[in-house]
Amino acid sequence: MARYDSLLDACGNTPLVGLPRLSPSTEVRLWAKLEDRNPTGSVKDRAALWMVRAAEGAGELRPGDTILEPTSGNTGISLAMVAKLRGYRLVCVMPENVSAERVQVLRMYGAEIIFSPGPGGSNQAVALAKQLAAEHPDWVMLYQYGNAANARAHYETTGPELLRDLPTITHFVGGLGTTGTLMGTGRYLREKVEGIEVIAAEPRYGELVYGLRNIDEGYVPELYDATVLTRRFSVGTRDAVLRTRQLVEVEGLFVGFSTGAVLHAALVAGHEAVKAGRRADVAFLVADGGWKYLSTGAYGGTLADAEAALEGQLWA
Amino acid sequence: MAINVRIPTILRSYTGGAKAVEGTGETLGDLLTNLDGSHPGLRDRLVTAGSLHRFVNVYVNDEDVRFLAPSGLTPLDVKLDDGDTVTILPAVAGGAADRAAAGGAGGPVPAGR
Incomplete structure (x- = not known):
């Protein structure tokens, strides 16, 4: 169906x-x-949905919470959609050299974007996100690079x-x-x-x-x-x-x-x-x-x- | 003919700035030893305690040597042929590698597991 x-x-x-x-x-x-x-046009919808559901299930994420994620784009867009529908605020840390469309789509979904220096690539985005997570202990970083629910989404679906x-x-x-x-x-x-x-x-x-x-x-x-x-x-x-x-x-x-x-x-x-x-x-x-x-x-x-x-x- | 080796920017101090150099060797290990003769110090940046550095990826004709090694042998035992292209790259995730910075705030936040 x-x-x-x-x-x-x-x-x-x-x-x-x-x-x-x-x-x-x-x-x-x-x-x-x-x-x-997929709903936002990329494979990342699966990982975003499973990571959010796993965090909700573990009691780590409650409506109104802020999700923080280092992303070069697609995961951010997927999380922005899931966050909007499930009632979370989203802050994305993204290298400044990603394509313009990704930035526009994220802003349209209401996500906040913090840019990391382009030459540092995704790893600098990861570094900056980890720093922000330390400064904001109430924010929840799902961390797609190390979150088992990312891989589990694909194992299960x-x-x-x-x-x-x-x-x-x-x-x-x-x-x-x-x-x-x-x-x-x-x-x-x-x-x-x-x-x-x-x-x-x-x-x-x-x-x-x-x-x-x-x-x-x-x-x-x-x-x-x-x-x-x-x-x-x-x-x-x-x-x-x-x-x-x-x-x-x-x-x-x-x-x-x-x-x-x-x-x-x-x-x-x-x-x-x-x-x-x-x-x-x-x-x-x-x-x-x-x-x-x-x-x-x-x-x-x-x-x-x-x-x-x-x-x-x-x-x- | 020889083996063409592509050198990443960060290691070009060993090759006088050359983006690519030529070397010879029956295996990757032989090639790296051969290259070290003409570009002293290069091998030490790529091989630690007899195996390929964890954060170095080496590709023979675009294929990762870690998956080319016959069972029981190491990536350094991978056989090479004249005319092969060997590409050396730092390990990256989504286009970057800066562990000092990435690891600065500790490990991954375990949320969502």
Whole structure:
């Protein structure tokens, strides 16, 4: 049934669509899990809803409370929607170099935004949020990078949906950020499907983004457990843009650049299966649509133009 | 032919500012030893106590070496071929890595678990 009592109830149960034109062969098929069909248009609705519900269930969050979250955008938008419907105030800490649309949508939902310096990326946003949390002990930081309910949302929903819709699944490919999607979905599928490949596609941004990072001050999200993954790819800006454009040109799917990176890794796995003469059903996750990234200008012009436009931006 | 190695900005002090250098080696470990000959000190930034530094990610042709190691072997044992591209990057989450700052206020707030 496609009728729901409220917007929150319409979270999840997203379509899984075949991509016959992009699939390497009739034996090696690609499937896209359309997470842009969630209430605010991204996969983060699942994590936001589950994190809020878990905090409510634990008595840590009561109506009128303030939620604080470091986010580069999508989680903030999802939390803003959930906060509005459940009666919370939301303060987002966000790097200043995220796309303009994300800021506008957050403000529209009534969220307050505190910007962290762009060159520090998401980790500086995390640092600033932790500092604010210390200064405001009554604020509740859900902390998507370390909140088990983020991964649990996918263990309980995304994973089972994939197996229900594609019992012959051989590969699952997702983007690596907080790692929640891959940890939860991957854990579920590895328990149920023998030999399944769980593949991470990690965005490799332009050099400006990494410029100031000191290796000794690295960061791995608390949720990350390498044993859940079977492979991990680093996908550069150019490949991500190329695949993003290919998806809309060949299959009519208009997605954000992180999905282009995910498709790139999915195609690597798919072509390997063809070469090895194995059948494969490769499901990959579309984290969001392309709407919020139009202002980057990276959907038009040459690949080199797009790469230049995205240099220094957190495009995933 | 040799192996092309992409160096992150933070380590270019070891390569005279070069974004990419060439090296040789049968394995990643051999390559890093070879590179250390021409760029002294580089290996020590990447390898701690015989294994890859926790906050260093190394990719061979865009694939993370930690998942390429055959069972029972380490990422440093991963075999390389002439013409491979090895990319070295600091570990990041959502595009950043600054643990000193990120960890400044202690661990994650446990709300919501």
